[in-house]
Amino acid sequence: MAVNGSVVFDDLPPLPAYTLTPRPPLLSPIPDNILALILPIVAYWGLSMIYHFIDVNDYFPQYRLHTPAEVLKRNHVSRFDVVKDVVLQQVVQTIAGMLMGYFDPVECDGKEEYDIAVWARRLRILQRLVPRVLALVGVDALGLAKNLSSNGHTMLAGALAGGNYPGATQSLILENGTESVAPAFTGWELAAAGFIYWYFIPAIQFAWAVSVVDTWQYFLHRAMHLNRWLYVKFHSRHHRLYVPYAFGALYNHPVEGFLLDTAGTGVAFLTARMTNRQSIWFFTFSTIKTVDDHCGYAFPWDPLQHITSNNAAYHDIHHQSWGIKTNFSQPFFTIWDRFLGTQWKGDVKLRYERARETAQRLVDNDPTQSTDVTADEASAANSSNESAVVSPEGPTDSNARTRLRRKTATLSSDGFKGVNHGVTSGVLQA
Ligand SMILES: [Zn+2]
Numbered sequence: 522m523a524v525n526g527s528v529v530f531d532d533l534p535p536l537p538a539y540t541l542t543p544r545p546p547l548l549s550p551i552p553d554n555i556l557a558l559i560l561p562i563v564a565y566w567g568l569s570m571i572y573h574f575i576d577v578n579d580y581f582p583q584y585r586l587h588t589p590a591e592v593l594k595r596n597h598v599s600r601f602d603v604v605k606d607v608v609l610q611q612v613v614q615t616i617a618g619m620l621m622g623y624f625d626p627v628e629c630d631g632k633e634e635y636d637i638a639v640w641a642r643r644l645r646i647l648q649r650l651v652p653r654v655l656a657l658v659g660v661d662a663l664g665l666a667k668n669l670s671s672n673g674h675t676m677l678a679g680a681l682a683g684g685n686y687p688g689a690t691q692s693l694i695l696e697n698g699t700e701s702v703a704p705a706f707t708g709w710e711l712a713a714a715g716f717i718y719w720y721f722i723p724a725i726q727f728a729w730a731v732s733v734v735d736t737w738q739y740f741l742h743r744a745m746h747l748n749r750w751l752y753v754k755f756h757s758r759h760h761r762l763y764v765p766y767a768f769g770a771l772y773n774h775p776v777e778g779f780l781l782d783t784a785g786t787g788v789a790f791l792t793a794r795m796t797n798r799q800s801i802w803f804f805t806f807s808t809i810k811t812v813d814d815h816c817g818y819a820f821p822w823d824p825l826q827h828i829t830s831n832n833a834a835y836h837d838i839h840h841q842s843w844g845i846k847t848n849f850s851q852p853f854f855t856i857w858d859r860f861l862g863t864q865w866k867g868d869v870k871l872r873y874e875r876a877r878e879t880a881q882r883l884v885d886n887d888p889t890q891s892t893d894v895t896a897d898e899a900s901a902a903n904s905s906n907e908s909a910v911v912s913p914e915g916p917t918d919s920n921a922r923t924r925l926r927r928k929t930a931t932l933s934s935d936g937f938k939g940v941n942h943g944v945t946s947g948v949l950q951a
Pocket residue numbers: 742746756760839
């Protein structure tokens with residue numbers, strides 16, 4: 522084995538030499554740092570369109586958080602304006618990401634074996650404490666190690682003896698060409714070090730990044746609600762959506778979008794010292810989670826809604842006029858809400874019912890709407906988004922109304938009277 526020239530030979534196994542080569546992109550020819558900007562956008566629109574398809578075809582009425590009548594009557598922004606602002610935010614975040622990527626050093630491969638050996642060394646050094654720690658509780662580690670060794674348990678004996686493995690050696694070719702024998706790592710040390718390097722450290726990095734995003738978003742989001750100027754100037758835009766839908770997730774004032782989402786995930790990425798490849802997954806997962814939190818459905822089979830209690834039903838409460846001063850936590854956990862007492866407490870079922878009834882009454886009493894269309898036409902009308910959401914006037918809207926009537930009939934017989942109108946997370950029941 523070739524060894525690193527700078528290694529000082531003591532009783533520790535030497536560290537291997539390494540050669541760095543630029544890391545090939547995951548999806549050639551797109552550089553990883555560019556893919557980390559593209560994939561979240563693809564995921565955003567891809568997932569949003571699936572939810573949108575479900576929404577306009579009303580495939581799962583039993584899991585809806587709001588009725589089509591509410592979609593029609595309660596939102597204060599057109600779907601077109603939503604798309605416009607989301608695209609703007611995505612352009613800004615892409616430019617910011619590209620600027621940041623410009624200053625990034627080139628990422629290289631080739632140091633993995635060396636880094637794993639560094640962890641194996643740390644483990645070896647840590648084992649030196651074992652006899653001393655065991656001595657504190659009256660255990661003779663060295664005596665025990667001798668016994669174990671004579672019974673063939675050499676690895677356990679070596680660990681108990683403070684990382685002493687006389688049988689673990691390797692022959693080395695030194696820089697001057699001579700051969701030498703040096704201590705070597707054991708199989709379990711290298712396996713444990715490999716686990717630390719490939720799984721444990723990345724898991725810590727992701728956990729850290731998730732905590733940073735949650736903390737960043739919670740306090741800025743809450744500040745946006747506490748300070749009237751911040752709310753009116755920036756954050757009120759996101760709250761034009763009383764009935765959130767998937768692609769409205771990043772409907773924000775551009776300043777808010779940059780401050781909360783782009784800067785938040787950027788700081789998380791930088792402080793977690795993620796590689797570009799790690800950031801691809803982190804940015805994409807964060808995006809998917811945010812879209813899912815605004816999807817307007819409480820699906821029992823959507824894993825994203827069960828990983829934590831911060832899900833679509835939880836965030837939907839924050840989008841209601843009565844819940845707006847609660848449930849600030851986003852997007853991963855509810856820890857800050859629970860810790861600082863801003864989590865919504867109490868029953869929400871009646872409030873949801875009231876909002877549904879009010880929206881339905883508005884649809885029923887709207888003289889501009891008639892009922893002489895077929896169900897299919899009505900479905901098509903509902904997908905005519907802009908008019909369906911913003912201006913309740915016009916011919917497409919009248920179609921939508923028919924559909925809403927049908928839906929109401931369904932609802933009164935089976936739908937929202939059911940188990941929390943499909944919300945199994947317990948949020949709507951709380
Ligand atoms: Zn808010």
